[in-house]
Amino acid sequence: MYTSTKLPRTSALFLSALLGGVIFTSCASSERSINRQIAADGAANPASAPASESSISQKAEAAPITRSRPQLIKKAAISLTVNSVDQTIDAVSQIINKQQGDLIGLKQQQPKNDNPRYTATIQLRIPENLLESTLEQLAKLGTVESRNITAEDVGDRLVDFQARLTNLQKTEANLQKIMDRAGSIRDVLSVSQELSNVRETIEQIDAQLKNLKNQVAYSTITLNLEAAVSSTSPQPAFGLQVQETWKKSTHSLSAFSIGLLKLGIWLIVYSPYLLIFVALIYGFSRWRRTHSPRLTQTPESTTSE
Missing domain, CATH: 3.30.70 (Alpha-Beta Plaits)
Known part of the structure; x- marks a missing residue:
């Protein structure tokens, strides 16, 4: 029971120790190389150290600033x-x-x-x-x-992509070293998963970088x-004109016949309502004639009779 609870913590400590060792070793080696170079230069010509610093500053001030070509x-x-x-x-x-x-x-x-x-x-x-x-x-x-x-x-996007790509490539190299030193299967699988994610990101950024460079290299x-002059289609032949006219006339006749047929169907469907409407109009007209006041006969009309 004690061994099973201790394994994950040991693996994490082992990975942390390996990462810290790689980073510390690289930093220490670079610092020692710089110190050795400075000591060697000072031993060879101790009197020229201040002069070299002043000459470097003068050259930096005198040298013109070169601007990179815009992308x-x-x-x-x-x-x-x-x-x-x-x-x-x-x-x-x-x-x-x-x-x-x-x-x-x-x-x-x-x-x-x-x-x-x-x-x-x-x-x-x-x-x-x-x-x-x-x-x-x-x-x-x-x-x-x-x-x-x-x-x-x-240009800024190209520089950003290039910097990210360089950093990811360094991370990939460090992860590869850690995976080579890892002992347990759990550590190897963990580092391998991280290495796969880094490589996938590297491929994506590299594709975007190549696409931008291609767009810069080629203009659209x-x-x-x-x-300048409107094009006119040639006059069709006489036979084609007659054929086209026949097609249009037959199509118009068929459309007219279908329209009449549809109208007849509508009248048949709504015929009860039409009959009721006609009967109401006829009844109203008869009722009006029946109840209308009769005209009184004048004396002149009676004498004439």
Whole structure:
């Protein structure tokens, strides 16, 4: 009984001791290496220690601050009015191949009654350094109606993801060392579960980091095309026109016949109510004629008779 209650506490103490030992050993070794380096530098040239500190401070003040290149996700949109949408799409495909880009979306809309113009929308992905030159080549394909570029700086997010990834990788290495030293099966399973969680988080952050870097490396262009002249469909043949007219007339006749049939069914269903209504009107009219006052005959009418 005493041994069974002591095992979990011993396992926890063992894991805590291993983690503390790894951290303490790494900190102590780094501190000893720094102290040895400082002592060696001071022994080699003791008089130059203060001078070296002042020279370092002077260099730090004199050196210009270098700013890292901003990490931007750029998106562009351009609308063109062209003479032929199909020919423009072919020209856009050639530009994409030349600029080492990708066609990621194409939507064409044929002329309709409400919108008689032929339109198309194309989604492009171009290397970031070729964005401006690609827009200039696309602008030459027609008349530019609108053009805009938006940019989002994701440098802070990239730095944050990279720092989290580095820390998690160090934690993974420490957990791997602890699992190698663990003796009991309970300790091995506990460390293995923690190691699995850390590795899953590492994979998620690494995927997000790669996605951001890919969006920074490649810019997106949305190209809207619209035909300059409304497209008109060719006149159908005479036989097709007659066939279409026959279909419309027969359809109209059948619809009219079905309407009459429905009306007859409604009248049959409501005929009792219609008969009652007609009988009430007829009875009211007879009662009115019966009880209406008779006109008195005038003397002139009596004499004439």
